[in-house]
Amino acid sequence: MKAAVIKEQGPVENIVYDDWPDPVIGDDEVLVAVKACALNYLDLEVRRGMPGFPIETPWISGGDAAGVVQAVGKDVTRTKPGDRVVLDPFGRDGMMGEDCQGALAELAKVPDEQIIHIPDNVSFLQAAALPVGYGTAHRMMFDRAKVQKDELVLILGAAGGVGLGCLQIAQAIGARTICVSSRAESLEKLTALGADHVINTSEEDFSRAAWKLSEKKGVDVCVNYIGGPTWVPALRTMKQNGRVVTCGASAGFEPQTDIRYIWTRELNIIGANGWSVDGIAWLLEEIAKGAMEPVIDSVFPLSAIQDAQRKLEDRQVFGKILLEP
Numbered sequence: 232m233k234a235a236v237i238k239e240q241g242p243v244e245n246i247v248y249d250d251w252p253d254p255v256i257g258d259d260e261v262l263v264a265v266k267a268c269a270l271n272y273l274d275l276e277v278r279r280g281m282p283g284f285p286i287e288t289p290w291i292s293g294g295d296a297a298g299v300v301q302a303v304g305k306d307v308t309r310t311k312p313g314d315r316v317v318l319d320p321f322g323r324d325g326m327m328g329e330d331c332q333g334a335l336a337e338l339a340k341v342p343d344e345q346i347i348h349i350p351d352n353v354s355f356l357q358a359a360a361l362p363v364g365y366g367t368a369h370r371m372m373f374d375r376a377k378v379q380k381d382e383l384v385l386i387l388g389a390a391g392g393v394g395l396g397c398l399q400i401a402q403a404i405g406a407r408t409i410c411v412s413s414r415a416e417s418l419e420k421l422t423a424l425g426a427d428h429v430i431n432t433s434e435e436d437f438s439r440a441a442w443k444l445s446e447k448k449g450v451d452v453c454v455n456y457i458g459g460p461t462w463v464p465a466l467r468t469m470k471q472n473g474r475v476v477t478c479g480a481s482a483g484f485e486p487q488t489d490i491r492y493i494w495t496r497e498l499n500i501i502g503a504n505g506w507s508v509d510g511i512a513w514l515l516e517e518i519a520k521g522a523m524e525p526v527i528d529s530v531f532p533l534s535a536i537q538d539a540q541r542k543l544e545d546r547q548v549f550g551k552i553l554l555e556p
Contacts, residue, residue: 233556234336235536237290240280243541248534254340258304261343263316266355268334269295270543270552271363277329293335294320294327297349297358307343317358319345319508335533337556347511350519360525360551361514366506367478368396369514371454375503376476380405382451385441385468387461390417390549393478395526397454398426403522409444411437420549438464449473459483466492476501526550
């Protein structure tokens with residue numbers, strides 16, 4: 232088969248479209264012909280080399296994949312050849328593309344327990360866009376922050392994969408949204424997607440702007456996976472008993488903090504880690520009934536893996552980048 236192979240960790244030139252042995256499945260595993268695979272920032276980190284986490288090259292990254300089942304092991308009972316499926320990227324062997332070989336390839340294998348079936352009217356591109364970004368957003372909004380109808384949700388990094396998922400899930404719930412980005416072009420697109428309010432951080436302080444938009448009452452929920460210098464300003468936007476939910480810290484995980492806001496406003500600081508199969512299934516059903524459409528920035532052939540990774544690396548994307556083998 233062909234795959235996007237990391238020859239050794241380093242610059243983008245180190246990942247090449249090359250031959251790779253076909254996976255051999257075990258008794259409880261499923262072989263999938265990959266039709267679409269989304270890129271995540273994790274794929275860039277695996278290729279560059281994460282501190283303290285070397286991989287044994289050559290290596291295949293990628294975990295957000297959808298395709299058609301080619302073969303199943305003798306102990307597999309819930310999946311059959313020809314089934315249309317999306318993969319849960321995390322399972323018994325860890326994270327696909329990080330702890331075990333990934334799915335930026337023509338074929339991928341996973342334990343049957345990581346198979347999620349796709350409704351007939353959901354495309355492979357739509358399904359592959361979901362697990363890490365939208366799945367994480369679902370866990371943040373539903374399982375952890377428990378966002379309710381009519382609540383006001385402030386979304387930092389709203390143009391990213393998780394941020395877009397949070398916006399669209401908030402709309403599905405009937406919550407109101409304030410979306411924050413530093414790019415005017417992204418804010419125009421967020422408005423077109425239905426954001427109730429937008430804030431351009433290159434022009435104004437998001438904390439003051441959000442406080443005004445909340446009529447000086449504060450927001451109910453703040454989605455903050457940016458961290459760093461946004462942490463204290465985000466606390467200032469909160470209403471009494473508000474919830475700050477985080478799943479990461481792209482701007483730094485050791486921010487200065489001000490715990491006065493936490494005790495005086497009795498704030499709830501909530502962590503979210505990963506996604507659930509039920510959450511991905513909910514997203515698939517929303518797409519199937521036309522209630523949600525994952526935002527796709529662009530689609531590349533797998534042979535153009537370097538171009539796709541460069542685009543993601545430049546952070547000039549709005550939505551998911553997908554590759555088709």
